[in-house]
Amino acid sequence: LKIERVRTPLGVIGVIYESRPNVTADAGALCLKAGNAVVLRGGSDTIHSNKAIHAALQAGLKAAGLPEDAIQMVPVTDRAAVGEMLKGLGGNLDVIVPRGGKSLVARVQDEARVPVFAHLEGLxxxxxxxxxxxxxxxxxxxxxxxxxxxxxxxxxxxxxxxxxxxxxxxxxxxxxxxxxxxxxxxxxxxxxxxxxxxxxxxxxxxxxxxxxxxxxxxxxxxxxxxxxxxxxxxxxxxxxxxxxxxxxxxxxxxxxxxxxxxxxxxxADGGEFGMGAEIGIATGRMHARGPVGVEQLTSFKYRVRGEGQIRS
The missing domain is CATH 3.40.309.10 (Aldehyde Dehydrogenase; Chain A, domain 2)
Structure with missing residues (x-):
């Protein structure tokens, strides 16, 4: 048998963040680079900046011949939108990444019904x-x-x-x-x-x-x-x-x-570790731990090629 381990995208990643519009660009680019689609939900105080950055990202996707829907943004700041994302958007989200204060991260960890990259505070x-x-x-x-x-x-x-x-x-x-x-x-x-x-x-x-x-x-x-x-x-x-x-x-x-x-x-930074840009520092113990960059936004699958072998 020939066994090959290959990287595979995680799927559709939901990023929930607060007042940092740079996350719109960083998360969109990182998720796309790793082959994922992403749904972004930023905070109310930067909604206009987020929309402008998102529009630029979609223009870039279109110019490159890539699907514009690969980077999506929730256009409203209603907190109910966060609740819907934590439920998984009807099975359409595969992973949640919270970027924000302790209360946001705690809510995501308490309510999420899909896997979460735990980005806790840096104490x-x-x-x-x-x-x-x-x-x-x-x-x-x-x-x-x-x-x-x-x-x-x-x-x-x-x-x-x-x-x-x-x-x-x-x-x-x-x-x-x-x-x-x-x-x-x-x-x-x-x-x-x-x-x-x-x-x-x-x-x-x-x-x-x-x-x-x-x-x-x-x-x-x-x-x-x-x-x-x-x-x-x-x-x-x-x-x-x-x-x-x-x-x-x-x-x-x-x-x-x-x-x-x-x-x-x-x-303590992905760039300093030679990993390039990061979406945050994961403090959990599963899948990715430490800086979460392009490589950590993927998983694996195994391709097994045979010529009729059976197992005794």
């Missing part, structure tokens, strides 16, 4: 291990938080091993504050640093997407991993250490789509 952590290099850690942390605060790979919670709290924490917090970041810290952080706002329980589970960072001191690697398991979103998490054994333990035990060692969390 990103960095743990500064007792073997972390101070200068390296400071540069990585400031970049992870402040390069672009509004992306899903931006740092939101920073943890320090208590063994380096006195030596590392004040310098790094000062660097963050000098860059314009508000720091919210636990009791130990406030003891060691000036101008730190007391952290509340809610801060450990907040994706700020802003110049705000939650900081705490932990007893070591085990407690850091426990914190990530309790509060994380399985998106992106990082350890800073020169101890390769600690890094491997972190990689093995932290169940996130992307885990990093001694690198900025802002690298």
């Amino acid at each position: 990103v952590h960095i743990f500064v291990d007792r073997q972390a290099d101070l200068n390296k850690a400071r540069d990585i942390i400031v970049n992870s938080k402040m390069r672009r605060t509004g992306i899903c790979g931006a740092l939101e919670t920073l943890m320090f091993d208590e063994a380096v709290a006195h030596s590392h924490l004040p310098a790094i917090v000062k660097a963050l504050q000098d860059a314009g970041c508000e720091v919210r810290g636990d009791a130990r952080t406030r003891e060691l640093c000036e101008n730190v706002v007391p952290a509340s329980e809610a801060d450990w589970s907040t994706e700020y997407l802003d110049e705000i960072l939650a900081v705490r001191v932990v007893s070591g690697l085990d407690e850091a991993i426990e914190h990530i398991a309790a509060y994380g979103s399985n998106h992106t998490d990082c350890i800073l250490t020169e101890d390769t054994e600690a890094a491997e333990t972190f990689f093995q035990r932290v169940d996130s789509a992307i885990v990093l060692h001694n690198a900025s969390t802002q690298f």
Whole structure:
């Protein structure tokens, strides 16, 4: 027998998103490139931009001799339209991709009757291990938080091993504050640093997407991993250490789509991974995990060619 595994489109993909008109172009192009049709439903505050971008996409399809219906857009902002998409549009949708805030993603996951690429919030952590290099850690942390605060790979919670709290924490917090970041810290952080706002329980589970960072001191690697398991979103998490054994333990035990060692969390991006454009970061465990690009918008089928073989 000759067995061949080939990629096949997922089918018709429904993309539900909020206030980012760039998703109209990105999702339309990615789904088409992977051989899928797509139905787009954007938010009410960008409906006119979405319509204009969609019209341009359809003009491009027509000029290329491709079916204009390959990229469709729901022309209304009624929330009932979302409900119909979550039901599968009478069996016509094969996959749902939500792009938006926590409430939208939660609704999609709760109500969808077709498979969903789970794109949860980016509650990103960095743990500064007792073997972390101070200068390296400071540069990585400031970049992870402040390069672009509004992306899903931006740092939101920073943890320090208590063994380096006195030596590392004040310098790094000062660097963050000098860059314009508000720091919210636990009791130990406030003891060691000036101008730190007391952290509340809610801060450990907040994706700020802003110049705000939650900081705490932990007893070591085990407690850091426990914190990530309790509060994380399985998106992106990082350890800073020169101890390769600690890094491997972190990689093995932290169940996130992307885990990093001694690198900025802002690298959590399909383009940075060499995958090209992405439709988002999938945090689920099925089919696609991590950046979802053209390759992840396909599945497989097996072509088996024989010459009369039978199985004994």
